[in-house]
Amino acid sequence: AMVEPDKKVDSVCPYCGVGCQLTYNIKDNKILYVEGRDGPANHGRLCVKGRYGFDYVHHPHRLTKPLIRRDDAPKTPDFSMDPNDIDKVFREATWEEALALAAKGFVDIRDSAGPNALAGFGSAKGSNEEAYLFQKLVRVGFNTNNVDHCTRLCHASSVVALLECLGSGAVSNPVSDVDQAEVIVLIGANPTVNHPVGATWMKNAIRNGTKLILMDPRGTELSQQATHHLQFKPGSDVPMLNAIMHVIVEEGLVDKDFIADRTSGFDEMKRHLQKYTPELMEPVCGIPAETLREVARLYATSKGSMILWGMGVSQHIHGTDNARCLISLALMTGQIGRPGTGLHPLRGQNNVQGASDMGLIPMCLPDYYKVDDDEARGHMEALWGGKIDSKAGLTVVEIMDAIHAGNLHGLYIMGENPAMSDPDANHARQAMSELKHMVVQDIFLTETAYLADVVLPASGFPEKTGTFTNTDRLVQLGRQAIDPPGDARQDLWIIQELAKRLGLDWNYQGPADVFAEIRKAVPSMGGITWDRLEAEHSVVYPCEQEGDPGEDVIFTQDFPTASGRGLFVPADIVAPDERPDDDYPFVLITGRMLEHWHTGSMTRRSNVLDALEPEAVATINPITMDEMGVKPGELITLSTRRGSVSVLARADIGVPTGAVFMAFCYYEAAVNKLSNPALDPAAKIPEFKYCAVNVTPG
Numbered sequence: 172a173m174v175e176p177d178k179k180v181d182s183v184c185p186y187c188g189v190g191c192q193l194t195y196n197i198k199d200n201k202i203l204y205v206e207g208r209d210g211p212a213n214h215g216r217l218c219v220k221g222r223y224g225f226d227y228v229h230h231p232h233r234l235t236k237p238l239i240r241r242d243d244a245p246k247t248p249d250f251s252m253d254p255n256d257i258d259k260v261f262r263e264a265t266w267e268e269a270l271a272l273a274a275k276g277f278v279d280i281r282d283s284a285g286p287n288a289l290a291g292f293g294s295a296k297g298s299n300e301e302a303y304l305f306q307k308l309v310r311v312g313f314n315t316n317n318v319d320h321c322t323r324l325c326h327a328s329s330v331v332a333l334l335e336c337l338g339s340g341a342v343s344n345p346v347s348d349v350d351q352a353e354v355i356v357l358i359g360a361n362p363t364v365n366h367p368v369g370a371t372w373m374k375n376a377i378r379n380g381t382k383l384i385l386m387d388p389r390g391t392e393l394s395q396q397a398t399h400h401l402q403f404k405p406g407s408d409v410p411m412l413n414a415i416m417h418v419i420v421e422e423g424l425v426d427k428d429f430i431a432d433r434t435s436g437f438d439e440m441k442r443h444l445q446k447y448t449p450e451l452m453e454p455v456c457g458i459p460a461e462t463l464r465e466v467a468r469l470y471a472t473s474k475g476s477m478i479l480w481g482m483g484v485s486q487h488i489h490g491t492d493n494a495r496c497l498i499s500l501a502l503m504t505g506q507i508g509r510p511g512t513g514l515h516p517l518r519g520q521n522n523v524q525g526a527s528d529m530g531l532i533p534m535c536l537p538d539y540y541k542v543d544d545d546e547a548r549g550h551m552e553a554l555w556g557g558k559i560d561s562k563a564g565l566t567v568v569e570i571m572d573a574i575h576a577g578n579l580h581g582l583y584i585m586g587e588n589p590a591m592s593d594p595d596a597n598h599a600r601q602a603m604s605e606l607k608h609m610v611v612q613d614i615f616l617t618e619t620a621y622l623a624d625v626v627l628p629a630s631g632f633p634e635k636t637g638t639f640t641n642t643d644r645l646v647q648l649g650r651q652a653i654d655p656p657g658d659a660r661q662d663l664w665i666i667q668e669l670a671k672r673l674g675l676d677w678n679y680q681g682p683a684d685v686f687a688e689i690r691k692a693v694p695s696m697g698g699i700t701w702d703r704l705e706a707e708h709s710v711v712y713p714c715e716q717e718g719d720p721g722e723d724v725i726f727t728q729d730f731p732t733a734s735g736r737g738l739f740v741p742a743d744i745v746a747p748d749e750r751p752d753d754d755y756p757f758v759l760i761t762g763r764m765l766e767h768w769h770t771g772s773m774t775r776r777s778n779v780l781d782a783l784e785p786e787a788v789a790t791i792n793p794i795t796m797d798e799m800g801v802k803p804g805e806l807i808t809l810s811t812r813r814g815s816v817s818v819l820a821r822a823d824i825g826v827p828t829g830a831v832f833m834a835f836c837y838y839e840a841a842v843n844k845l846s847n848p849a850l851d852p853a854a855k856i857p858e859f860k861y862c863a864v865n866v867t868p869g
């Protein structure tokens with residue numbers, strides 16, 4: 172017989188940035204099933220992850236006791252989940268002992284080697300309150316700005332370009348606005364896989380007559396519904412977009428009034444674009460000149476054109492340039508500042524927007540005030556009652572390099588898994604194993620936690636209450652539905668206990684208390700009250716005064732830059748850092764898949780999702796498979812200059828010829844051991860979307 176729930180708790184989905192609202196159905200502290208709820212981003216819909224990816228919280232691998240590394244246990248980066256092996260590496264401890272040891276390690280390093288020998292990685296899966304307290308602890312407890320999180324690996328380049336050109340890093344319009352657009356430009360994104368409920372808005376808009384222009388080297392499910400699919404050569408975004416803008420200028424399709432009233436730098440942009448004719452760019456990007464002209468006309472002349480993009484744009488050494496081009500496209504045509512227009516970088520994690528807003532980044536305090544802005548820093552120092560360093564801290568990849576260089580000795584990681592998610596993951600694992608002191612706070616003994624000195628058992632998403640900001644700038648309330656298992660504790664409690672032992676006198680009674688302080692630190696959220704979140708479940712920001720409805724569409728009057736104008740920033744062609752050669756003749760593209768989330772620690776421990784995609788696979792175009800002498804279902808080895816993994820080959824006509832695509836969720840075939848850590852100079856984002864790889868059978 173069907174088991175009836177004894178409790179229903181309204182919350183949000185813990186996975187992607189769409190931010191679907193859902194209801195947990197609970198019996199005896201166990202989640203029975205999940206239902207979609209009528210939230211602004213999902214209208215009751217859920218994808219397979221939201222619906223079935225909940226039972227990881229009940230998995231026997233959950234950490235239920237603090238762990239301390241045994242003195243004689245070597246830090247080998249080879250990971251094993253065998254309980255006997257774990258027992259050889261760690262021993263169980265009380266919270267008192269673990270917290271004391273965790274704090275002492277940081278204090279010793281801070282006092283002997285200086286504050287900048289410490290760093291912290293927070294998480295885009297934690298709540299706003301957790302992100303806020305974590306970065307506060309690093310800044311005024313460790314006394315360094317070395318604090319970052321996985322936004323560095325996903326949309327750092329988009330945010331740098333948006334802040335530079337428009338003065339705000341957030342999206343201009345919500346995803347659901349596509350239903351008011353005449354044209355959607357979707358570039359470097361695969362939303363049916365990575366933002367599935369977001370994709371339903373697009374599909375329904377298309378059904379009602381909206382045209383989809385897809386720009387992606389990969390064929391995806393949405394290619395079938397696109398009026399144009401520009402399958403450009405991987406890495407050739409800038410030449411393609413410049414050619415489109417060239418046509419818009421050449422054919423007089425620009426919005427002269429918008430350019431005159433609301434932008435600056437257009438004349439220089441116009442000169443810059445002269446050399447980018449579609450005919451010259453055709454061989455560079457692989458798109459016929461006539462197609463580039465058609466697309467330019469469609470985008471520029473429609474009543475409303477909206478651009479949405481994903482990691483295909485951002486994860487390049489020219490990721491910031493790619494985003495600058497998209498922004499220029501919108502500015503020169505006036506396709507921004509109205510419903511059904513604008514720019515939307517699709518956020519990946521459920522709270523990557525919020526974590527960045529909260530200051531979980533090394534160069535910015537909460538609400539993107541630069542750490543070297545004396546006035547802003549002074550304001551935050553007064554609020555926090557502590558000194559903040561005026562120098563920007565190190566980013567994710569730079570922190571790993573600093574460890575190798577012998578300059579950084581202590582690392583506190585909350586809910587991130589760099590052993591799986593960092594580029595050149597062997598290098599990252601090696602770096603972490605060289606640390607004098609590493610504390611990891613997580614719900615599983617991840618590949619990263621395995622290298623820690625102290626492991627602190629934390630709470631899963633349904634085990635705590637907090638706010639999460641989705642890709643549309645909606646601040647939504649996630650509510651506690653069940654209790655953490657064993658001695659696992661809520662993350663806010665753990666951060667605060669550590670803070671106390673670092674000499675900070677904090678006394679937050681719960682998430683509402685922390686949120687009250689966030690309202691003072693983040694003016695754009697100053698009008699959102701906890702009561703209103705309780706009553707309405709979600710509120711969109713900017714919402715500066717209590718009672719403000721919040722703004723779905725921003726940039727309607729001006730841009731929040733110093734001049735109030737949007738800025739054109741020209742971009743030139745930059746080749747990928749590592750191109751195919753005789754030894755490594757193919758291109759490796761990494762990304763995600765529908766069933767598994769990021770490094771797989773949650774979804775691979777969810778029964779239904781694991782059953783749907785149980786094995787590590789790499790997808791390759793059948794034509795290229797023939798060239799490689801590989802058959803579908805066969806074991807292959809992928810090798811780059813940094814490492815190799817073995818994986819099953821799967822045929823996919825959507826993958827461009829000459830390329831291999833692989834998701835980074837498999838611990839047994841961690842593709843980030845292969846990826847290239849070369850960085851975009853402006854945003855310090857690595858080039859996950861392009862490196863040279865060799866493929867051999869077996």
Ligand code: SF4
Pocket residue numbers: 184185186187188189190191213216217218219220221222365366367368369
């Ligand atoms: Fe969760 Fe994203 Fe799926 Fe919605 S679309 S259910 S937020 S993973």
